[in-house]
Amino acid sequence: MRKPILLLLAVFLLIVFFTPLLFAQTHEEETGAVPAPKEGESALPWAKAIGAALAVGLSALATAIAQARIGSAAAGAIAEKPETSGIMIVLEALPETMIILGFVIAILILVLVK
Secondary structure, eight states, X not given: OHHHHHHHHHHHHHHHHHHHHHHHHHHHHHXXXXXXXXXXXXSXXXXXXXXXXXXXXXXXXXXXXXXXXXXXXXXXXXXXOGGGHHHHHHHHHTTHXXXXXXXXXXXXXXXXXX
């Protein structure tokens, strides 16, 4: 169970970190030099994208892990006591707030960080 998650995380990190470098190399090859950032612009514009991707991606991963564990526990609890189904639905929906907050943070990173 742990190996596929680690492999998926490693592939994700490789894609996220090396794709911008490939584009930067092609830009250098075309123009011969890297243009200086304009006033008010970031020297590393892809860093915002990485930050936003990590905010959404890691919160989605944490939400998935939490919902998997809560869902299996809720199924067992409902099987033993059917009257607990209402609270189990609330507990299953609770981790969704993490992905919503991750999405909000990603939007704030993309909009406010210069």
